[in-house]
Structure formats: C-alpha cells, structure tokens
Amino acid sequence: MTEIIKGGVCAPKGYTAAGVHCGVRRNRSKRDLALIYSEKTASAAAVYTTNLVKGAPLAVTKKHLADGRARAIICNSGNANTCNANGEYIAGETCALLAAGLGIAAEDVIVASTGVIGQAMSMEPFERGIPELIKALGTSSAPAAEAIMTTDTVAKEIAVEFDCGGVKCRMGGMAKGSGMIHPNMATMLGFITSDCAISPEMLAMALGEDVKSSFNMVTVDGDTSTNDMVAVLANGLAGNAPISAPGADYEAFCEALHTVTVYLSRRIAGDGEGATKLLDCVVTGAKTLSDARTAARGVVGSTLLKAAMFGADANWGRVLCAVGYCGADVDIGRVGVKFRSEAGEVEVCANGAGVDFSEELAAKVLGEDEVYILVSLGDGDASAEAWGCDLTYEYVKINGDYRT
Amino acid sequence: MTEIIKGGVCAPKGYTAAGVHCGVRRNRSKRDLALIYSEKTASAAAVYTTNLVKGAPLAVTKKHLADGRARAIICNSGNANTCNANGEYIAGETCALLAAGLGIAAEDVIVASTGVIGQAMSMEPFERGIPELIKALGTSSAPAAEAIMTTDTVAKEIAVEFDCGGVKCRMGGMAKGSGMIHPNMATMLGFITSDCAISPEMLAMALGEDVKSSFNMVTVDGDTSTNDMVAVLANGLAGNAPISAPGADYEAFCEALHTVTVYLSRRIAGDGEGATKLLDCVVTGAKTLSDARTAARGVVGSTLLKAAMFGADANWGRVLCAVGYCGADVDIGRVGVKFRSEAGEVEVCANGAGVDFSEELAAKVLGEDEVYILVSLGDGDASAEAWGCDLTYEYVKINGDYRT
Numbered sequence: 175m176t177e178i179i180k181g182g183v184c185a186p187k188g189y190t191a192a193g194v195h196c197g198v199r200r201n202r203s204k205r206d207l208a209l210i211y212s213e214k215t216a217s218a219a220a221v222y223t224t225n226l227v228k229g230a231p232l233a234v235t236k237k238h239l240a241d242g243r244a245r246a247i248i249c250n251s252g253n254a255n256t257c258n259a260n261g262e263y264i265a266g267e268t269c270a271l272l273a274a275g276l277g278i279a280a281e282d283v284i285v286a287s288t289g290v291i292g293q294a295m296s297m298e299p300f301e302r303g304i305p306e307l308i309k310a311l312g313t314s315s316a317p318a319a320e321a322i323m324t325t326d327t328v329a330k331e332i333a334v335e336f337d338c339g340g341v342k343c344r345m346g347g348m349a350k351g352s353g354m355i356h357p358n359m360a361t362m363l364g365f366i367t368s369d370c371a372i373s374p375e376m377l378a379m380a381l382g383e384d385v386k387s388s389f390n391m392v393t394v395d396g397d398t399s400t401n402d403m404v405a406v407l408a409n410g411l412a413g414n415a416p417i418s419a420p421g422a423d424y425e426a427f428c429e430a431l432h433t434v435t436v437y438l439s440r441r442i443a444g445d446g447e448g449a450t451k452l453l454d455c456v457v458t459g460a461k462t463l464s465d466a467r468t469a470a471r472g473v474v475g476s477t478l479l480k481a482a483m484f485g486a487d488a489n490w491g492r493v494l495c496a497v498g499y500c501g502a503d504v505d506i507g508r509v510g511v512k513f514r515s516e517a518g519e520v521e522v523c524a525n526g527a528g529v530d531f532s533e534e535l536a537a538k539v540l541g542e543d544e545v546y547i548l549v550s551l552g553d554g555d556a557s558a559e560a561w562g563c564d565l566t567y568e569y570v571k572i573n574g575d576y577r578t
Numbered sequence: 579m580t581e582i583i584k585g586g587v588c589a590p591k592g593y594t595a596a597g598v599h600c601g602v603r604r605n606r607s608k609r610d611l612a613l614i615y616s617e618k619t620a621s622a623a624a625v626y627t628t629n630l631v632k633g634a635p636l637a638v639t640k641k642h643l644a645d646g647r648a649r650a651i652i653c654n655s656g657n658a659n660t661c662n663a664n665g666e667y668i669a670g671e672t673c674a675l676l677a678a679g680l681g682i683a684a685e686d687v688i689v690a691s692t693g694v695i696g697q698a699m700s701m702e703p704f705e706r707g708i709p710e711l712i713k714a715l716g717t718s719s720a721p722a723a724e725a726i727m728t729t730d731t732v733a734k735e736i737a738v739e740f741d742c743g744g745v746k747c748r749m750g751g752m753a754k755g756s757g758m759i760h761p762n763m764a765t766m767l768g769f770i771t772s773d774c775a776i777s778p779e780m781l782a783m784a785l786g787e788d789v790k791s792s793f794n795m796v797t798v799d800g801d802t803s804t805n806d807m808v809a810v811l812a813n814g815l816a817g818n819a820p821i822s823a824p825g826a827d828y829e830a831f832c833e834a835l836h837t838v839t840v841y842l843s844r845r846i847a848g849d850g851e852g853a854t855k856l857l858d859c860v861v862t863g864a865k866t867l868s869d870a871r872t873a874a875r876g877v878v879g880s881t882l883l884k885a886a887m888f889g890a891d892a893n894w895g896r897v898l899c900a901v902g903y904c905g906a907d908v909d910i911g912r913v914g915v916k917f918r919s920e921a922g923e924v925e926v927c928a929n930g931a932g933v934d935f936s937e938e939l940a941a942k943v944l945g946e947d948e949v950y951i952l953v954s955l956g957d958g959d960a961s962a963e964a965w966g967c968d969l970t971y972e973y974v975k976i977n978g979d980y981r982t
Binding site: 224225226227228254256257258259290291292293294353354395396397398399400475476477478481482484485487489490491492494495496497498499504506523526527528565566567569570571572573574575 | 628629630631632658660661662663694695696697698757758799800801802803804879880881882885886888889891893894895896898899900901902903908910927930931932969970971973974975976977978979
C-alpha cells in the first residue's frame with residue numbers, strides 16, 4: 175500500500191533541502207540553486223539523456239556515481255552548463271565547493287544544471303551561493319523545488335509512504351519540465367529521495383526499469399534535452415531489512431517509485447510549455463509492449479493532434495494518422511478511439527473508421543484540463559500509457575524568444 | 579541545361595488541365611476538383627506514403643499503375659477519402675466516371691484526395707463535377723493547381739525545358755502542402771507531366787531516387803500524411819529517342835525532374851501552415867549520406883528550433899541539441915553552425931561550442947524570409963539539404979480548429 179503524504183524530498187528520514195538565488199539568473203526574485211542533502215551516505219542511481227550532446231554535469235555525476243553512493247544533489251537553473259568551454263571544470267568545482275562546505279567527499283555529490291545551452295558560465299555565482307545554500311538547509315522542500323524550475327509554471331513535488339517488510343518507509347520526489355521534453359532512456363531533471371534500505375544495484379535496476387513506463391512516456395515537444403537526468407538517493411534510515419534481491423520488498427519499493435515517477439511525469443506533461451491541458455493516451459490491445467509504448471507516445475507526440483486538442487476539436491483522424499506513422503505494428507482496420515474526461519466519454523472511431531458521435535459532447539469532453547485518448551488496437555494484450563499536452567500560442571511565444 | 583519556362587503541367591506537349599468547384603467543399607468560391615489529361619497514353623510512375631493508414635485513392639491508383647501507363651490524374655481537395663466506410667468504392671467510381679467522359683480506360687486514371695480524414699463522402703459532387711471538369715479542360719494549369727490546395731496560401735507550380743539527345747523536352751509540376759507534412763519514402767501530393775519519351779521502368783527508377791533528396795527532405799510538422807503521393811506522366815510527344823536505360827538522356831531527365839521537385843519542395847516548406855519563413859538546412863562533412871540526411875531533417879524538424887526561428891532568436895544550442903538526438907552518427911566536438919540569408923552570414927558555433935557573434939547581425943540574418951542553417955560535421959564528405967519552416971501562432975490557430 176503506497177500512500178501519498180506531505181513533505182516532498184524531505185519527507186523521508188534524514189533529508190534536508192534548500193533553494194537560494196545565487197546569480198546564475200539575473201532575476202533576483204527567482205531562486206536558481208537547489209540542494210538536497212542526506213545526513214547519511216545513501217545508495218544512489220541515475221539515468222541520463224541519450225542525446226549525443228550531454229551536459230557537462232552529467233559526465234561529472236556519472237563519475238561520482240561509479241560506486242553507487244552519494245549524499246547530496248546540487249542543481250542550478252538558468253544555464254545548462256553545456257556546449258561551453260569550461261563545463262566540466264564548473265561542474266567539478268561546484269561539487270568540490272559544496273563538499274568542502276558540508277564536510278563530505280566531492281565524489282558523493284550529484285550535480286545537475288538546466289537552462290540555456292552554449293552560454294559561458296563562471297564559478298562566481300556558486301562561490302557566493304553555496305555557503306548561503308548550506309546555511310539555508312531545512313526540512314521544507316519547496317525552495318529547492320522552486321530553484322530547479324525554468325519555464326515551469328508550478329513546482330512539481332510528491333511524497334509517499336509504503337511498507338517494506340513490515341517497516342514504514344518513505345519516498346519523495348521533485349522534477350522540472352517543461353520544454354525540450356522528449357525523454358529517451360533518461361529524462362528531464364527528477365530527484366528522488368528515500369529512507370528505504372536498498373543496495374545500489376537493486377536501486378539502479380528499479381530506476382532503469384521504472385523510467386520506461388514513467389518519464390520516458392512523456393513528451394512535450396519531441397526535443398530530447400541534453401541535460402536529462404533522474405537521480406535517486408536511498409539512505410536506509412527507515413531501518414528496514416536492506417533490499418538486495420528481487421522479492422516482495424523490492425516490489426513494494428518499485429511500486430512506491432512508480433507512484434512518485436508517474437505523478438511527476440503527469441505534472442511535467444500537464445505543465446508543458448504553454449499547455450492548457452494534460453493529454454493522457456492509453457493504448458490497449460497491442461501485440462507487444464514495445465508497440466503499445468510506440469503508439470501511445472506517437473499519439474501524444476503528434477503536433478497536429480496537440481493543436482487539435484488545444485482547439486477542443488475531436489479530429490480523431492489525426493489519432494489514426496499518428497498510430498499509422500509512429501512505427502508500431504498495427505492493423506489499422508481494428509483500431510478504436512474514444513475521448514474521455516470528467517465531462518464524459520465519446521467514441522469517435524471503431525474498426526478504423528468513423529462512427530457517428532455528438533460534436534457537442536465531444537467538445538465538452540475535450541474542454542477539460544485532463545483528456546484521456548483511449549486507443550484500442552484489438553491485436554493482443556499489451557498496453558501502455560503516455561503523457562503529453564496541447565500545442566498552444568503560448569508555446570510558440572515562450573520559445574520564440576527564450577534566451578532574452 | 580535545364581531552363582525554367584512558363585505553363586506548369588500544361589507546358590509539355592499534349593497535356594491539358596482543369597479545376598472546378600464540385601461541392602466536396604461547401605465554400606463555392608474555392609475550386610475542389612482538379613484534372614490533368616494527356617492526349618496520348620503516357621508512361622506513369624508514383625510513390626506513396628509509408629503511413630500504415632493509407633488513403634483509399636492510393637490503393638486504387640496503385641492497381642491502375644500496375645502496367646506503368648496512365649492518361650489522366652483526378653484529385654479532389656476538402657476530404658481525404660480515408661478511414662471512411664466506402665473509400666475504395668468512391669475512388670473507383672470516380673475513375674470510372676471520368677474515364678467514361680473522356681473515352682479512356684478507367685485503369686488509365688490516377689486518383690488522389692486531400693483534406694480531412696475520416697469524413698463520409700458521396701459520389702454526388704463527382705457526378706455533378708466531372709462533366710463540367712472535362713468541359714473545362716484547357717491549356718492553363720492554374721485552375722487545377724488551385725483546386726488541389728487545402729491550407730496552402732499559394733499555388734505551387736513550375737515548368738522546365740531540357741535537352742534529351744538533341745531534342746527539346748519539357749516537364750511541368752504542381753504540388754500541395756501545407757500541413758501533415760513529413761514525407762517518408764513518398765510525400766504530399768505532387769503531379770508531374772513530361773513530353774519526354776521514357777519507359778515506365780526508367781520513370782519509376784528516376785522518381786524513386788529523386789524523392790529521397792527532394793520531397794522526402796521536407797518537414798512542416800513531423801506528421802506523415804495518410805494520402806501522400808507523387809505521380810509522374812511522360813507521354814513521349816517531344817519525339818526524343820525513348821529512354822530505356824541509364825545514360826546521358828536519363829541523366830538529363832533526372833536533372834530536369836530534380837529541378838522540378840526541389841522547387842516544389844521548397845515552395846511546400848516555405849508555405850508550411852502558418853509559416854513566415856523557409857528554413858533551409860545544409861549539412862556538410864557527414865560520414866555517410868544517411869547521416870547527412872538524418873541530421874538535416876532533424877534540425878529543420880526540431881519544434882524548439884522552429885519556434886526560435888519564428889522569433890529570429892539565434893539559439894544555436896537548439897541546432898546542436900537536434901543534431902545530438904536525431905540519430906545521426908556525429909562527433910559533437912567537431913560541429914560548426916552558421917546562419918545565412920540575404921542579410922549576411924553569422925558563425926555561431928565552432929567545434930561544438932559557442933563563438934562570440936553579433937546578436938544584431940544574427941537578428942538581421944534571421945529576420946529574412948529564407949534562412950539557411952549551415953551545419954558542418956567535420957567527419958567526412960557526405961552532404962544533404964532539408965527544408966522546413968518556422969513554428970508560429972498561426973500554425974496553432976489553423977490546426978486548433980481545422981475541421982470546422
């Protein structure tokens with residue numbers, strides 16, 4: 175039983191967090207440096223973007239996680255520290271400065287950056303901000319969740335409590351979207367903490383498996399970022415018998431993890447740049463899991479469908495078109511499509527052809543903030559879910575002039 | 579020597595064309611039915627969409643082209659005749675009606691449709707329109723070029739004259755964009771006529787090879803249409819020695835064909851839905867042709883880059899990001915990027931990192947109607963060119979409510 179609780183990444187035992195303005199961003203009212211700290215060394219695992227262009231912080235983090243252990247996560251927003259001359263130096267020095275301040279090893283620091291690619295960066299804001307950041311450490315996760323935001327309009331946080339071998343454990347997470355979102359094997363920034371005891375190997379396995387059906391099923395604009403990373407810390411302070419092999423405890427951990435990651439995935443999609451609504455595509459009846467995932471992502475990734483959803487236009491031909499070109503193995507003659515939301519459900523296509531439906535009801539269904547696109551393939555037992563958002567004037571506005 | 583001349587698809591000897599309003603569209607001021615007719619049976623070839631959802635007209639055309647011969651092309655706009663109950667019947671009957679009126683075989687008719695997917699369709703507009711269409715046949719290609727338009731803002735036509743074994747031949751073409759444009763092996767609608775004598779086999783080879791570096795390098799929104807088709811007729815009335823094998827004459831034909839298809843490709847991209855500018859990405863120094871094409875298409879297909887180009891924002895990080903995720907085999911540390919237009923040229927990235935540049939000059943360069951994005955990979959000799967357009971408010975507006 176996984177239960178939602180308050181507290182974000184600070185809900186599990188032994189974690190504190192902070193967020194301050196250090197000056198990477200000019201706007202002094204926006205926090206731009208976040209810290210998550212575990213009082214005890216934790217098992218740690220991460221997944222990274224598959225973009226050939228990888229942010230310098232990812233290279234440094236990968237080195238630091240070679241031993242499967244970490245104690246702190248530091249992240250700035252406002253500059254991606256990518257495709258610049260001194261990226262690895264900056265990322266390494268940031269870890270060193272933070273480690274010195276906290277009295278821990280630099281190798282136990284996970285470092286991340288998000289913002290514009292290809293901008294020069296200096297250590298100056300970090301030199302000024304890190305002492306302040308350490309001083310600000312506390313049990314509220316909100317300042318850190320705010321500090322990692324870029325074009326996000328809301329902070330994205332969750333925490334859950336779950337049972338592991340009779341011991342109550344907790345897990346918390348935060349994530350940032352909201353543009354350049356088309357995760358592939360890894361994803362946007364997501365930081366997850368837990369007080370569950372689990373080996374680094376099992377933690378890496380849990381995370382690697384989980385992202386396939388959580389963050390990797392999100393798309394906002396089809397652009398896979400250079401700085402995607404999800405990192406998890408598990409410090410064992412809950413006192414459960416350490417998880418070191420598959421079994422019931424591992425399953426409980428994975429279920430809690432999935433609750434956290436799916437919640438954050440949905441929040442990222444719903445807060446996609448300029449979005450007015452969350453699109454949730456559920457594909458059922460696929461031949462294979464891979465076909466189901468490909469089709470679900472194909473539908474929520476279709477630019478034309480996204481624009482139609484903005485206009486609350488039940489243009490289901492665009493759903494079929496996307497199913498047809500996405501690469502999934504599908505018998506189009508068996509495809510059915512329904513739209514569903516709090517306002518009701520409307521069937522618009524059966525056996526690959528249109529069915530009569532009430533345009534009035536369809537407009538109501540599509541007018542809600544969360545719209546399910548239900549696609550049945552009639553070909554097998556596999557299913558998958560993917561999340562996206564509508565394409566709006568605001569998306570164009572935000573991205574027509576992001577740098578300035 | 580390929581020279582541009584006037585006359586569109588009617589420029590070659592023996593072709594007439596017509597465009598009328600038959601009532602597939604409600605708006606009576608917009609022509610919606612086009613005909614291209616050859617007075618002599620022509621060698622004919624076509625390429626089709628790779629979308630699993632294929633418009634019914636494509637199935638009928640494929641059957642009719644089994645013998646590599648045709649005399650007429652009929653195309654309606656306003657309804658894609660796809661994913662409806664009676665699509666093949668409608669397409670077949672349309673060919674039969676037209677053939678009866680023209681006194682030719684129904685198997686010599688190529689049929690195409692473009693418009694909304696999944697809408698019911700009846701023969702009634704065709705029964706009314708086809709006699710009128712035949713009566714209207716004349717030497718002006720403009721009414722037909724208008725009749726195939728959907729959200730296109732301008733008709734797209736060209737004609738060329740070329741020398742084939744000492745004999746002057748002509749070739750003409752028309753195409754429609756302008757949304758759901760991400761051709762794959764085939765493309766949007768393109769109709770090409772020629773009076774050159776060439777065997778059906780050589781014609782099919784020429785077209786199949788050509789689209790790889792013309793229509794298939796265009797993207798507007800990443801959505802591969804269900805009704806893409808390019809068809810070519812060559813009736814031999816120019817009197818040249820028939821082309822039935824590779825050689826100088828075949829090369830001359832291919833060169834003319836490429837001039838026609840690249841012109842139409844560029845027009846389609848520049849008139850992409852809501853576009854304010856044509857983006858032309860030239861990738862050089864790739865390891866393989868496939869890498870070059872993948873990278874060029876990846877760059878002009880990036881939603882984020884398209885939005886930045888709308889805002890004339892020299893956000894070259896998005897070019898690198900797209901090169902990084904598109905799947906091409908690239909050494910990012912060697913990549914260089916320049917922007918060029920009539921206003922000048924500006925280098926923004928060298929060896930995978932930013933270089934100092936004048937933002938003022940960059941804004942001027944990106945403010946033009948045609949912008950070249952020059953990407954050098956420094957990895958080999960292969961190069962490719964792809965065409966796209968910016969992403970604008972207007973695109974969202976057009977597609978938020980396309981059906982109504």
